[in-house]
Amino acid sequence: MFGKRVDRRTILKGAGAAMALPLLECMVKESRAAGDRRPDPPRLACIYMPGGLARPQWWPAEEGPGFALTPSLEPLANHRDQFTLIRGLKHIEGEVGHHYHNLNWLTGHNVADGRNSISMDQVFAEHFGATYCESLVLSHADGIGLNTVSRNALGADIPAIGNPAQALRDLLPPVEQSELAAVRRRLHLRKTVVDGVNEQLRDFNRTLGQADRQRMEQFTESLHGLEQRLGFRAQALDKPRPAVEENRVPDWQRGTESLTEFMDIMTDLMVIGFQSDATRVSTCITGNEDGYGPLKEVKDFAVSLGQTVKGGHDLWHEGTKTNSKMGVVLAHRDRLLVEGLVRFMDKLSAIPAADGTLLDHTQILLGGMQGITHSATDGPTLVAGGKRLGWRHGHYKVYWRPTEQGGQAQPAGSGPKPLSNLFLTILQQAGCPVDSFKESTGSLSELLA
Numbered sequence: 001m002f003g004k005r006v007d008r009r010t011i012l013k014g015a016g017a018a019m020a021l022p023l024l025e026c027m028v029k030e031s032r033a034a035g036d037r038r039p040d041p042p043r044l045a046c047i048y049m050p051g052g053l054a055r056p057q058w059w060p061a062e063e064g065p066g067f068a069l070t071p072s073l074e075p076l077a078n079h080r081d082q083f084t085l086i087r088g089l090k091h092i093e094g095e096v097g098h099h100y101h102n103l104n105w106l107t108g109h110n111v112a113d114g115r116n117s118i119s120m121d122q123v124f125a126e127h128f129g130a131t132y133c134e135s136l137v138l139s140h141a142d143g144i145g146l147n148t149v150s151r152n153a154l155g156a157d158i159p160a161i162g163n164p165a166q167a168l169r170d171l172l173p174p175v176e177q178s179e180l181a182a183v184r185r186r187l188h189l190r191k192t193v194v195d196g197v198n199e200q201l202r203d204f205n206r207t208l209g210q211a212d213r214q215r216m217e218q219f220t221e222s223l224h225g226l227e228q229r230l231g232f233r234a235q236a237l238d239k240p241r242p243a244v245e246e247n248r249v250p251d252w253q254r255g256t257e258s259l260t261e262f263m264d265i266m267t268d269l270m271v272i273g274f275q276s277d278a279t280r281v282s283t284c285i286t287g288n289e290d291g292y293g294p295l296k297e298v299k300d301f302a303v304s305l306g307q308t309v310k311g312g313h314d315l316w317h318e319g320t321k322t323n324s325k326m327g328v329v330l331a332h333r334d335r336l337l338v339e340g341l342v343r344f345m346d347k348l349s350a351i352p353a354a355d356g357t358l359l360d361h362t363q364i365l366l367g368g369m370q371g372i373t374h375s376a377t378d379g380p381t382l383v384a385g386g387k388r389l390g391w392r393h394g395h396y397k398v399y400w401r402p403t404e405q406g407g408q409a410q411p412a413g414s415g416p417k418p419l420s421n422l423f424l425t426i427l428q429q430a431g432c433p434v435d436s437f438k439e440s441t442g443s444l445s446e447l448l449a
Contacts (some may be wrong), residue, residue: 049368050287054331067396083384088399090416099289101369108438116155136282179283204415257296263340360388392449
């Protein structure tokens with residue numbers, strides 16, 4: 001099912017020590033689709049950057065295909081034809097509250113009313129999630145709320161996994177027959193519950209008026225999607241699973257303080273999922289807006305400059321100030337994230353697909369919503385990979401920039417565009433049959449081949 005076995009025993013590192021993965025047959029020199037001699041499905045990875053941005057070290061001076069890489073983007077030098085840098089995308093009309101950016105980065109919903117809506121990655125999963133793990137949601141810590149950027153069709157949080165050993169268990173079917181039987185029982189119980197709810201809904205809906213019936217449609221559709229995913233997961237248990245050795249993957253209960261190790265761990269899990277076709281969509285949050293997350297190297301770097309970083313929140317505030325010494329520290333954080341992205345791209349580009357490489361079939365979104373602390377303007381947005389999905393990379397596209405940074409020099413008629421336009425473009429290039437997403441006014445066709 002997953003191809004031939006290769007010798008790659010240790011790929012995850014964290015908490016200062018190597019974590020030995022079992023030898024997986026899915027770690028081969030080609031994607032599963034390539035091994036099966038069929039077209040590769042699209043994949044999607046969304047990686048969230050919290051807090052402010054060291055803008056002078058991030059944004060190039062000139063846009064276009066020949067832009068000079070800034071210090072924060074220099075690690076991408078060998079991948080210039082595999083990414084597009086975008087500036088001037090607004091979100092929710094620029095109105096996002098305080099520490100809540102990661103709640104609606106992928107939804108485009110104003111959460112001031114206490115509600116949310118489906119995130120872009122889950123729209124993708126609805127169409128391409130017919131896999132054992134329909135969506136791999138990763139974070140620096142387990143949980144919901146600020147620890148996840150993924151929301152289901154009802155706008156409810158999808159819990160993130162911060163323990164890579166647990167993520168691996170969720171990503172692949174178990175080996176032992178007793179564990180398989182337990183999973184089958186849980187799936188059967190969940191399906192029984194869903195069937196029972198559906199039966200009650202049919203009776204309940206007969207008592208509702210027309211307006212309430214329409215409100216119930218979204219809930220019913222969500223249940224139908226859950227029922228389908230339970231079926232896909234049950235079917236996957238009946239198929240051959242990669243052979244594994246008996247050595248145990250150590251649980252990572254508290255996580256690592258190292259941003260570098262964190263990025264390597266989580267992107268390795270994404271690679272396993274994409275290559276084996278165990279999942280086709282994954283999100284990862286690298287820290288919270290209130291400052292929690294792996295920052296060891298950033299704090300150490302600050303000390304070397306005679307500065308002190310108590311937490312990420314202080315860094316977001318001080319680092320975005322013009323000519324701030326802490327801005328150099330924040331730029332170091334930005335570069336570390338880019339370096340992690342580059343290593344992720346290197347892994348995907350080294351894996352042949354049925355057509356091109358796995359990177360060519362994977363759209364990667366790296367971004368956030370803050371250019372200046374607590375402001376939803378001028379935030380970082382970078383799209384990488386997906387060349388077989390129609391992206392024309394190698395460009396720096398500016399739709400808008402603050403006037404103090406040359407906004408008056410923009411062409412007449414230009415201005416901020418909705419970030420939802422980019423999300424719509426990503427979904428459509430993957431083949432999702434959608435014609436809008438939240439505030440979208442159309443796709444960004446100028447970024448496509």
